[in-house]
Amino acid sequence: MNEWIGYSRGVNLGGWLSQCPYQQAHYDTFITEKDIETIASWGLDHVRLPVDYEVIEESSNAEAYAGFKHIDNCIRWCAANGLNLIIDLHKTPGFSFDSVAANSLFDDPALQLRFLNLWKAISIRYAAYKDTVAFELLNEIVEQDSSRWNALARRTITEIRQYAPETKIIVGGIQWNSVHTLKLLDHPYDDNIVYTFHFYEPFLFTHQRAEWVEQMPESSMDYLGELAVYRSTSAAIGAFGSGLQGDGVSQMGPEYITSLIQTAIDVAMERNVYLYCGEYGVIEHAPSPSVVNWYKDVHAIFEEYHIGRAAWTYKSMSFGISDRYDSSITTEIISYL
DSSP: OOOOTTOSEEEEOTTTBSSSOOOHHHHHHSSOHHHHHHHHHTTOOEEEEEEEHHHHSOOSOTTTOOTTHHHHHHHHHHHHTTOEEEEEEEEBTTBOTTOGGGOOGGGOHHHHHHHHHHHHHHHHHHGGGTTTEEEEOOSOOOOSSSHHHHHHHHHHHHHHHTTOSSSOEEEEOHHHHOGGGGGGSOOOSSTTEEEEEEEOOSHHHHTTTOTTSTTOOSSOOOSSOOHHHHHHHHHHHTSSOTTTTOTTOOSSSHHHHHHHHHHHHHHHHHHTOEEEEEEEOOOTTSOHHHHHHHHHHHHHHHHHTTOEEEESOSSOTTSOSSSSSOHHHHHHHHHTO
16 A cells, blocks of 8 residues: 655644634644654654634634744744644634534535635645645545535645645545545545545544533443443444444454454555545543553554554643653553554
8 A cells, every 4th residue: 555655653733723712822822843843752754733714714803813824833843853744624614523513615605615715825825845745625524425525625626736736635535534435535636645534443432431422421441342341332322333233343452443444445555545544542531551552553553554644632632642641651652653
């Protein structure tokens, strides 16, 4: 399978220019050059930078709008520390991955034009960084059918290619970047397309006791844990048990993880396209030894199949790496990113 050189091991800068207070004081302090130096010291090779449209689409709200200043700074800091960067448009007008009911992007030509114009502006500004900066079209498409997303993705890539003909462009599947939906994407539009997925399985472990997940049980889940416990718990809540009920799954562990990623691997190999996991991680409520076990297994599988990835996230937001464990646990997790 194709290996995306320079984007093997990374981390997200979530909460800085996305899902954040849209205030200048926050932009100036949440991520600094010192953070980039720290990430580079971990031996990683890139960062994924989620950006909401409010930050880069000029508006009457001067406090929310920061322009491209902070992206420029981040690119400069990364260059000084040997890191590449992905600009991930995390939210666009009329679309947010966490608000399905409110999404109108695919029904509104005016909103689609704003989306295209955002990418035109990004492409013009950063085309010269084609070897060190990649573009991710949109985070976690929540559509249940891929036809409208395929059509908009094609229009957007065509627009980007007018200004950035060689930049890597990252495209994810529908249903929140699910692994199994990559096969529903149109075939790669050119040789510089990357397919992406997100991985938070087994969900009962990575999201245990997540306050925002309805009906999530209060019990603590271990990894490795007993498959029977996972099955009974997932059956009781009626969801969050991806693949757990299948006859082909005999035990929790690397084989189970591989079975869930296999669809993405097969599609990438069949279409000769780069494969990248833009988000993966474990909630802070999970038992520390289990977190280490999970990262170790996922890391080994990503390494085996040359899947680039970026853990979610560098700072807290429930899935942070640097500030929630004692130093020995943090060091071990970082070694498996």
